[in-house]
Amino acid sequence: MKKGFIILLLLLPFLSRSQTQRFVSPIEGSYGHDWKIINYVDWAADTFFKDNHCLSKSYDGHQGTDFCIRNFRKMDSGVNVYAADAGRVIFVRDGLFDRNKVSVVSRGLGNYVGIRQSGKLFTYYGHLRKNSIVVQVGDSVSAGQKLGQVGSSGNSSDPHLHFELWYDSSYYIDPFTGPCGNSHSYWLNEPSFDSSFGVWTSGMCPYSTSLDTLREEPLRRDSFYLWAPAISYWAELTGIRKEDSISIEWYTPSHTLWGSFGRRENRDWWLYYFWSELSPSVSMPEGTWQVRLIRNGNLVLQRSFFYFQSQAAIAQSEIHKWAAVHNGRQLCLKGLEPGDQWYLQDVWGKLLYQGIAEGSPVQCIESLLSNGIYFIQVRSRSGARSIEKIYW
Ligand SMILES: [Zn+2]
Structure with missing residues (x-):
C-alpha cells in the first residue's frame, strides 16, 4: 500500500499535464454549498493519518476522497454523481441499502461504479444511492456523464461520494495537490483545500434530537408551546479544530442567560453536529427568546424564537x-x-x-x-x- 506512493512519485514526471489534468467534478452542485470534501487520501505512512495539506482531513488507510452532502434530506432530493473522465464502465453494483448511519468496514463501497480510462487509470464511485445507477458494464461514458446518485450504501455513516483513483491495479493516487501530497493535479479545476470553520446548516425543532434525527434534517420551527417535548437548537458545523470551544447559550425575553451547554474539543472534527435543548416549563417566561452559537468566545449565529404557554x-x-x-x-x-x-x-x-x-x-x-x-x-x-x- 505504501510502496504505491513511491512508485507514483517516480512515474509522475513522465505524465504530461494534458494527459492527467482533465477530471471534471464527479458530483452535482457547487463546492462549499452543496458539497464539501471531508476526507482526503491518507498520506501518513504509519497508523496515524494526514491529508495532502498535512492536516487531519482523512483517516487511517483512506484510499479516496469523500465528497459529502449536507444530510439525508439532501440525498433524498437526488444529487447526481458524474464520471470525472471519459472511459468504459468495468464494474457496477447496485441494489444495496443506502441509508447507513454507522460505519461497518466490511460493507465496503456499497453500490458503486468502476470506470477504466485511458492511460491505465481507473476511477471508482462508491456509496451510491440504491437503484440510482444508470450505466452498465461495457458502456462508454464521457466526462461529466451521469452515473448515479449520492447515497450512504456500504461502509458509510453519512451520504457522500467516495471517489477513488487507481493506476492499473498497482496503487491508488490522490488526485488533489498539497504540500504533503502530490504537486500535480488531476482536476481541470481543483477545489481549493478548505480547513476553515463554517456553519453548513442549522435550525430549531420541537423535540429532542440525536445524531440520527439531525442527519435527516428536522423540519424547522421558530415558535414553541409549553407542551412541546423539547425546544431544540442544532447546527451542522465544519472545520472544528482541536482545542476549539463550542457552546450554545439560551437567553430569556429580558436578555438574561437561562442556560448554556458547551464543550472543548480534544480532536479535529471536519463534519460535526452540535445541539442543545430546553425542556419547556411554566417557569420559562413567555415571549421572544434567543439562542446563540458561540465558538472560542465569538458569536457565530443568533436565532430568535417565540415561546408561549398561556392565552390558548x-x-x-x-x-x-x-x-x-x-x-x-x-x-x-x-x-x-x-x-x-x-x-x-x-x-x-x-x-x-x-x-x-x-x-x-x-x-x-x-x-x-x-x-x-x-x-x-x-x-x-x-x-x-x-x-x-x-x-x-
Ligand atoms: Zn471514503
Missing part, C-alpha cells in the same frame, strides 16, 4: 385522551395515537386543517384563525370518533 384555547376530549390547544399562531394536538386522523372545521363545517398523527406525543401546525368557534374531530384507527368545540 383548549379543547379536551372527555371520552378519549386527546386534547387540542390553539394560541392564535399554532394549533397543537396532544394524546393522539399514531394513525389517528384529525380535522379542524369552522361552524359551517368547512374543513380548515387536517392531519394524521405520527409518533410524537405533541403535534403542532402553524395556523392563523380569527376569533370564533371551531370544531376538532378525531377519528381513531379503530373507527371511534370524538368531536370537541374550541373557542378562540
